[in-house]
Amino acid sequence: MGSALRTGPRFLVSRWPWRALLAVVCGGVLSALTVLGSVPVVLLGLTRSLRAALWEPMLRLHCTRLRLIDPDTAARADSRVREASAAHRLPTFRHVTYIVTTAVCGAVVFCLAALGFAVAAVLLAAPVIVRDDYFDLGPWVIDEKSQAWTAAGAGLLALLLLLVLLGAWSALEALFARSLLTPDSDRWRHEAVRIESSRSALLEAEGFERELLESELHDRVQHRLVALSMNLGLTEAQDAHGPAGRLAADAHRQVDETLSELRAVLRGFSPRVLSERGLEPALTDLAADLPLDIDIDLDTDRLPPAVEHMSYVLVAECLTNVARHTAAARVDVRGTRTASRWILNVTDDGPGGAHIVDGHGLDRLQRRLAALDGRLTVTSPPGGPTTIRMECAV
Template identity: 60%
Template sequence: MTGSVAAALRTGPRYLGTRWPWRSLACLIVAGILSCATVIGIVPVVLLGLTRRLRTALWEPMLRAHCARLRMIDPSIAERADTEVRNSADEQRLPTVRHVAYILGAAVSGGVAALLAVFAVTIVGMLLAAPLVIRDDYLDLGVWTVETSSGAWVLAVSGVVFLVLLAVVVGGWAVFESRLARLLLGVETDPWRLEAARLETTRSALLDAEGSERALLESELHDRVQHRLVALSMSLGLAEAADGDGPAGRLAADAHRQVDETLAELRAVLLGYSPRALIERGLAPALADLVADVPLDVDVRLDGLSGPRLPAPVEHMSYVLVSEALTNAVRHAQARHVTVRGDRAGGMWLLSVADDGVGGAQLSVGRGLGRLRGRLGALDGTLTVTSPVGGPTTIRMECPV
């Protein structure tokens, strides 16, 4: 059996020998019932008001019932529509305008179509039963009275023709219903768009997983490795004090110095990787801590952060970008002054870092700025570098938020 009533109709006459005409008729009958239920369900909405709890309690069951009805004519669309409705319910979202429009549109079209179908089925039944009726009586059709068996069989043949036409019309109505659901319930059937949506979902999941792993690694390094190194440093300090001038004391002093250097390097890695100030307090405090230890005149001004915080991946990439730019300014650019500017505008986060150094910075593949551009691409962001020889250098990041 084909996968939908639309596919069955495309097979031509073979459609009549499938289950789809009967499934379409059953869907039409259920549509009539749901049409009555929709009219009844609107009454408490009008009387009790459009509260969130009431709308959720009424619209969700109606949408779920319509999704179950759609399974009779197009299971794939019904499954996607039901998934959308379930996700909306789980996230406690109110029905959208399109959802409400679908319920009202299905109520009108289903109610009218159901009444017409009842009338058509009654007429077809009378025509098909004409030979049996004529045996004992006559059939009065208003302008035409049938009393002979030959006339009755003509009516019966007409009934068969009308039955075929009714099956096709009901199937056409079912196709209209499935397309209406696809349009108003947000159901996408284009395979390329579905694949794009799947990739977008996968990418978001990977970014979330990266953030979780980064936070876990930072916590492990900070809470376990760093604490063990501090404890080791203290033990070596005690050993150094116990035999300050002896060979054991000198060896302990050298080991103590190496441990302190390792601790300093670990703190530097943690500061540039995922500082706790960024996770707990946001981008502005984290950048304030970052520039405090930079031997340059750094002017930071971030606008557009008075509302909700930036998404965690965007905050992290912004911090890493400023950290990389400051490192380059200190090590390579011979800069004296750095300006950091950030702003949220039109759904985009714009961040720029400019220095008065010698310039010549490039987006080399596999190097710091090149890797940042690739990671920003995963966020649909862009990274541009303007750095003529002689300076100044401006690194600009744009990312949707």
């Protein structure tokens, strides 16, 4: 309702003014029901069974009416009422305050709205009334046709103003309901669930795009390069000592180098063995091409795809750094899974002194790992060993 009011004049041509009007009418009816429901409480006493029997239906009715002006708050409040009823909990002070305040204010607003619409209806009917009679509205006596049409215009303006005021009242009531029926902790919990769902959806979308790109590179680009390499090899063989053969040999060499680089990119990007067989076989294939003594020990079979990919990328980055920048000869990869966490340690026997540099590989991995509710730490004292630890939720 508040969002609709902020649209300005478009509010009057939307469905929200009529929803506000219906909410006020329902508020008047609920005020009467609240009074009737309080009679047995007063007569029979504040017994636990009586309060338990009355408060849930009353709050459920209020939540149903609240759906007219704030569906999200109404849905969350109704869910809380159902949970409290299932647990046999009595109404809280917030619930009682909301019901009593809404009953009193709802009755007053209903009466004022009924009076206002009655006056607006009389003003709108002024041109019809003055044909055979006249009427007075306080000190204003209307007995001429021009005055009647002026009164009708005033009635139309009054009607529009009433609809805006009812919308404003409904928006205020929605804020009041939100503060009492869905406290801040619930709203933050709901927002946390929404963010978690969005994050999971983004990770799934990233994984799908990554697999699609890997498939395109592997099945199309690599095959075309292989076919080109074979054609160049045939050309080279046909003119081994001529200029065409030499050009073909040079091009053949460049294509082979490109294929090697593409395969290296695919291994570091998202190898097919990772998605088909899991993390440990993929790391074993990765370690086979490196001149290091690498021992891999993971105490789990399969992990969520996003966690497996991040673990693979981390180990690939660590092994590349060890091979290029240290004199280490041995690397140990250890993975442990608990009920809700995955811990991966990559330890090398190098000279130590490693750290995370802004904008470089480990820093980028650290930022990406945050999306998995994880963290990356580096322990590398002078003289070694260096341990890079990844921990995230599974």
